[in-house]
Amino acid sequence: MTDTIQSAIDYMQETRDQMMEDYKALLRFxxxxxxxxxxxxxxxxxDWIVSQLSALGFENCEAIATDxxxxxxxxxxxxxxxxxxxxxxxxxxVQPVDPLPLWHSEPFEAVIRDGKIFARGASDNxxxxxxxxxxxxxxxxxNGTLPVNIKIMFEGEEESxxxxxxxxxxxxxxxxxxxxxxxxxxxxxxxxxxxxxAGRGIVSxxxxxxxxxxxxxxxxxGGLVQNPLHVAGAIIGSFHDERGRVRLPGYYxxxxxxxxxxxxxxxxxxxxxxxxxxAGATAFWGETIAPAAERATVYPTxxxxxxxxxxxxxxxxxxxxxxxGFKVTMRLAPDQDPRVVSQLLKKxxxxxxxxxxxxxxxxxxxxxxxxxxxxxxxxxxxxxAIEETVGRRAQLVRTGGSIPILGxxxxxxGLPITAFAYGHGEGxxxxxxxxxxxxxxxxxAAAARLYHNLGQVTG
Amino acid sequence: MTDTIQSAIDYMQETRDQMMEDYKALLRFxxxxxxxxxxxxxxxxxDWIVSQLSALGFENCEAIATDxxxxxxxxxxxxxxxxxxxxxxxxxxVQPVDPLPLWHSEPFEAVIRDGKIFARGASDNxxxxxxxxxxxxxxxxxNGTLPVNIKIMFEGEEESxxxxxxxxxxxxxxxxxxxxxxxxxxxxxxxxxxxxxAGRGIVSxxxxxxxxxxxxxxxxxGGLVQNPLHVAGAIIGSFHDERGRVRLPGYYxxxxxxxxxxxxxxxxxxxxxxxxxxAGATAFWGETIAPAAERATVYPTxxxxxxxxxxxxxxxxxxxxxxxGFKVTMRLAPDQDPRVVSQLLKKxxxxxxxxxxxxxxxxxxxxxxxxxxxxxxxxxxxxxAIEETVGRRAQLVRTGGSIPILGxxxxxxGLPITAFAYGHGEGxxxxxxxxxxxxxxxxxAAAARLYHNLGQVTG
Numbered sequence: 001m002t003d004t005i006q007s008a009i010d011y012m013q014e015t016r017d018q019m020m021e022d023y024k025a026l027l028r029f030x031x032x033x034x035x036x037x038x039x040x041x042x043x044x045x046x047d048w049i050v051s052q053l054s055a056l057g058f059e060n061c062e063a064i065a066t067d068x069x070x071x072x073x074x075x076x077x078x079x080x081x082x083x084x085x086x087x088x089x090x091x092x093x094v095q096p097v098d099p100l101p102l103w104h105s106e107p108f109e110a111v112i113r114d115g116k117i118f119a120r121g122a123s124d125n126x127x128x129x130x131x132x133x134x135x136x137x138x139x140x141x142x143n144g145t146l147p148v149n150i151k152i153m154f155e156g157e158e159e160s161x162x163x164x165x166x167x168x169x170x171x172x173x174x175x176x177x178x179x180x181x182x183x184x185x186x187x188x189x190x191x192x193x194x195x196x197x198a199g200r201g202i203v204s205x206x207x208x209x210x211x212x213x214x215x216x217x218x219x220x221x222g223g224l225v226q227n228p229l230h231v232a233g234a235i236i237g238s239f240h241d242e243r244g245r246v247r248l249p250g251y252y253x254x255x256x257x258x259x260x261x262x263x264x265x266x267x268x269x270x271x272x273x274x275x276x277x278x279a280g281a282t283a284f285w286g287e288t289i290a291p292a293a294e295r296a297t298v299y300p301t302x303x304x305x306x307x308x309x310x311x312x313x314x315x316x317x318x319x320x321x322x323x324x325g326f327k328v329t330m331r332l333a334p335d336q337d338p339r340v341v342s343q344l345l346k347k348x349x350x351x352x353x354x355x356x357x358x359x360x361x362x363x364x365x366x367x368x369x370x371x372x373x374x375x376x377x378x379x380x381x382x383x384x385a386i387e388e389t390v391g392r393r394a395q396l397v398r399t400g401g402s403i404p405i406l407g408x409x410x411x412x413x414g415l416p417i418t419a420f421a422y423g424h425g426e427g428x429x430x431x432x433x434x435x436x437x438x439x440x441x442x443x444x445a446a447a448a449r450l451y452h453n454l455g456q457v458t459g
Numbered sequence: 460m461t462d463t464i465q466s467a468i469d470y471m472q473e474t475r476d477q478m479m480e481d482y483k484a485l486l487r488f489x490x491x492x493x494x495x496x497x498x499x500x501x502x503x504x505x506d507w508i509v510s511q512l513s514a515l516g517f518e519n520c521e522a523i524a525t526d527x528x529x530x531x532x533x534x535x536x537x538x539x540x541x542x543x544x545x546x547x548x549x550x551x552x553v554q555p556v557d558p559l560p561l562w563h564s565e566p567f568e569a570v571i572r573d574g575k576i577f578a579r580g581a582s583d584n585x586x587x588x589x590x591x592x593x594x595x596x597x598x599x600x601x602n603g604t605l606p607v608n609i610k611i612m613f614e615g616e617e618e619s620x621x622x623x624x625x626x627x628x629x630x631x632x633x634x635x636x637x638x639x640x641x642x643x644x645x646x647x648x649x650x651x652x653x654x655x656x657a658g659r660g661i662v663s664x665x666x667x668x669x670x671x672x673x674x675x676x677x678x679x680x681g682g683l684v685q686n687p688l689h690v691a692g693a694i695i696g697s698f699h700d701e702r703g704r705v706r707l708p709g710y711y712x713x714x715x716x717x718x719x720x721x722x723x724x725x726x727x728x729x730x731x732x733x734x735x736x737x738a739g740a741t742a743f744w745g746e747t748i749a750p751a752a753e754r755a756t757v758y759p760t761x762x763x764x765x766x767x768x769x770x771x772x773x774x775x776x777x778x779x780x781x782x783x784g785f786k787v788t789m790r791l792a793p794d795q796d797p798r799v800v801s802q803l804l805k806k807x808x809x810x811x812x813x814x815x816x817x818x819x820x821x822x823x824x825x826x827x828x829x830x831x832x833x834x835x836x837x838x839x840x841x842x843x844a845i846e847e848t849v850g851r852r853a854q855l856v857r858t859g860g861s862i863p864i865l866g867x868x869x870x871x872x873g874l875p876i877t878a879f880a881y882g883h884g885e886g887x888x889x890x891x892x893x894x895x896x897x898x899x900x901x902x903x904a905a906a907a908r909l910y911h912n913l914g915q916v917t918g
Contacts (some may be wrong), residue, residue: 035773061743084776122578161775202514204775219659219860222760222790223703224734224751226598226744230699244685275683283813285685292683301681304688305778310765315493316620316663316823317787319764326688326771328573329777331681341499356744364775401678 007142008448012441020117020437023130026092027110027119031071033093034160038412042156043272044069045092049154051131056140064172068164069093069156073175076150084454085149087178087415089405090128090185091158094121095260095429111183115419116434123435125424128184129154131440135447147455152289153180154404158185160363164405169412178219180378180454181409186421187428190442193386193394195379195419197265200300201332201375202402204364207235207349208325211357215310225320226356229309232324235352235359238301244286246302246330248344254335258298265374266293269397269398284402300333300341329365331400338366368407371419379418381453389446420450433439466601467907471593471900479576479896482589485551486569486578492552499617504551505529508613511592514515515599517611523631528552528615532634533608535595542914543734544608544875546637548864549587549644550617554581554888561890575884582884582894586702587643588613590881590899592905593764606914610637617644620824621863628871630655638875639837640868644888645880651903652853654838654878656724657830660757660791662801663859664726666694666808669783670816674769674778684779685815691783691882694811694818699759703745705761707788707803713794717757724833725752730854731873745835756857758794759800788824797825823871827866831876838877840912848905879909 012019029045032038034254046063053074060075078087097107097120105111109117132152153176157164157199169176187195199240202248211228212221258266271291276282284292290299309324311317330345332338343362349361373379374396383393406417423440427433471478481562488504491497497507505522512520512533518532531551536544555578556566569578591611598605613636616623628635635645645655669679670687700706729752735741743751749758768783770776789804793798801822808820833855842852865876882899886892 008480057531096849154542156689158593202671202678204777216738216763217860218760218762218788219661219790219858220734220755221738222762222788223745223748223754223758224743224859225738225740226703227762228697229766233692233695233698233763233766233785235696236689237696239692240689244682275679279675279680279684281684283814284683285813286682289682295682296679299682301677303677303681303777303779304692304769305677305776306769306771306780306781307688307692308767308771312765312767316786316788317764318661318663320762321765324766326692327775329681329775331675331678355742356740398684399678400681402675 004139004143005448005452006430009445011138011141011323012444016441019134020112023117026112026126026130028108028121030035030108031093031121031156032096033157034096039069042069046072046156049092049129050074053152054277056136058135064168066164066168069166070151072154073157074152074185076146077428079146079149081437084457085150085151085181086454087153087176087181088132088150089153089155089181090127090132091155092129093159094126094157095124096306097431099431104432112437114127117275117437118432118434122426122431122433123187123423124187125158125420127425127435129439130445131447132184132406135444135451138444139451147452149392151176153269155212158405165405166408166412169408175412176413181415182373183406183417183419184355185403186419187424188421188439188443189424190390190439193390193392194397195382195394196372196399198395199369199399199401200297200377200408201336201338201369201408202308202365202367202404203330203332203338203345205328205342205345206315206325206364207232207328208323208360208362209235209357210323211321212322214322218318218320227320228357229324231311231352231354231357231359232307232326235349236304236307236326238348239304241290245289246300250344251300251341254337256335256442258294262269263294265396266297266398267280269395270272270296296400297334300336301331302327305329331402332368332369334371338368342366365404366409367402369402370403370406370410372406372419377456377457378416381457382418382420382450384453385446385450388449389442420447422447463598463602464907464911467597468904470597470600471903473736475900476784478593479571483569485585486581488658488681488842489567490552490580490615490692491555491618493555498528501528501552505615506532508551508588509533512611515592515595515775523627525623525627530627531613531616533611533655535605538605538608538914542607543638543916544610545754546612546635546640546914547591547613548891549591550584550614550644551588552588552615552618553760554583554618556890558890563891571896573898576889576896577893579892581595581892582882583887583892584617584644586881586894586899588663590906591643591770594903594910595904596906598907598910606911610635611701617799617864624864625867625871628867633877634871635872640874640876642831642865642876642878643880644862646883647879647902648883649849649898651672652849653855653856654841655831655858656833656855657660658828658860658862659756660795660797660828660866661824661826661863662789662791662804662890663799664801664804665784665821665823666691666787666789667821668694669782671779671781673781677777677779679719680779685813687816688780688783690811690813690816690818691766691768691785694808695763695766695785698763702747705759707761707807708760709803710800713796714759714792715794717753722753724855725857726750728854729755742783755859756876757792759795760790763786764788790830790861793828795828797827799826802884826861826863827849827870829862829865829869831878836916837875837913841877841909842877843912844909847908848901854866879906881906
């Protein structure tokens, strides 16, 4: 068995330069899911990946239509009924490229420089697509078979909020049935490997507050006409008490305190100094509610992400503006139902309407919290593979961020989930995104070990 | 005497076309005071007006330097020591012309069309400058003398908030000494003449609320770092109670209730339906504080004129923004000292700073309320002139707006003030500003009668 892995790793090293050249073909598709103008490119990218899977010997390969952009599916089920079936998730769509002038090379013409490959999606998350394809190729070349049964699910809408994925998963439960979901959307830095094991849900909303039909003179109308910016300010000001607790009635009703083991994991994975440095801050805020590590990860939040209204230029403009607005996202604790929370928000916010000012709260995203394995053989398979490759195990980290697709799997299919990632990069969602080639090949070696280890897990 | 007036009016009518052609020379100066790029044009305009005054026989004509743009001064003091001296105010600077594409003709190349003259400043307020020059010319041609002593003060900074005028008036009290100030900045519609007799003071401010050094991820930092938009919302939300009363501590301390006569004048001049229509509203707001007419004119207000922070584009951006801001103007009641009120605001707003969020309140304009004559011979001189010309007296109107220069005169010199205006126009501060030529000549006739009437007032 170990010989098989070494053969696969040798193959990876021997074909390294060609693999990176070939990667450029995948990076050439401008598969930007947020902009409808690129829909054809997203579909062409899906078809290209389907053809690659077929060439590897995968079966039932298909770019499956959804209400939005297609999901790439393919399966390799010849490992035997006694071997686990692993559903492998990554996404092939990418972020927009704005601001284009800040890129040093074309975002969709990949360039290799200083051991890095620069392109939009090079790291997030075409590395997850390409890494899996190349790992399967190496294992198949070295051994003629794979150590586990594989089902591929590569999403095409992750960067635009996965609007179609819940319906897709519900409609394809049978096809997606597996023993484990392996999430390959992420980053793995060999010198400091981390695995995210849980995160918060999310609800987003946009609020519009409307008063007079147009901006009107604040001298003539001041004191006479209600100012929608005052109402917007009152709503924003109503969201928190002085300690930073969210004041939406009922908001904390379903909150459960984490158990001691979980509190320990949270504290161990919390990197206070790096976070303070990232914020340019000397202190966190709201300390009386709970320890900082828990506030940042398991406590729910409400943040106004943007607000606007009236005159924003230099100097003065003496108006009562016609309209104000703001955007809200809430990060949800475990067991907070996003559909319940979004209605708490809507009811509270729209309660500020008066006879002369309307308030409309439009709900956007509604996604559950998620959780992956924190112990057991599936996680151990990942940890051993990482340890054998880079000499240390990954730190388990609870994030305050959200991965809607994992919450969907948690609830719709209920299978165990663990995570793995292909290499380390930077510039994700920014200009000059890149992937480090060395760390990508370190991950490929770890992936060969990972799939081998997963093949050893017995139900 | 009546013959003198008629001769002057005849002269105005005989030279009507030439007067409007000559007006184009004044309108050709792009005397935009708000934009430093036009400072030379403002000065050239001042020099041109000085030359016109000199040509009329005015003495000591000068474009007097200030800390900002020059004040045009000139005097004609030959009416005799027994005649009143009238200080005539207007302004020769104009608003910017943006948005230029909406103009149907060049803003500084006046065009006469359909009985209107189109140009930036044609109405606001070069009509006040030109109307006075042409009235004096007509009276001098008809009679060789003027019925009163005249001192001219034409300002060059009115459209940019008169930043230098208070210091100028303080430094030139002797030169500006007079029996009456006649404010010629305004509009006179012959079918519905109005005279503004009082208005509110004003304080403006800009508030900046700063948190993290840059926009940071609301998933990683939500609950951990204080959001400056929340603080901005809390400040805005703190400004008013549910009835619309301003909650700045001490804000109403100097408020005096208007007497019965004044309440009657306010009610008589209040045009509820026109105001409701202008706001596109079916009802006013805050009715429990005081009657709407008084809330709009003698009660102080606080309005947020604009606010901003974070992401304002389509969709979502999950950030805790680095910074928020908003602009405030307060309209001040009689006897509210703007320098006291601005400090109440600053103290209240900056009190929202925390260990992790800074709040800076920068005060802009600070101007007193103003009041003109509401009875007596000076006002009667104006009313008679209007009545003799258009068959009706002007409605006295209290405005909720602010005219900082009049507050300066009220306090620095303390002389009686009344108002008169030259014609009716529209598009003030907007594209396609114009002055109606017929109403301008109606006003010229009324002005000849007005200066005659003022000459009859004895001290």
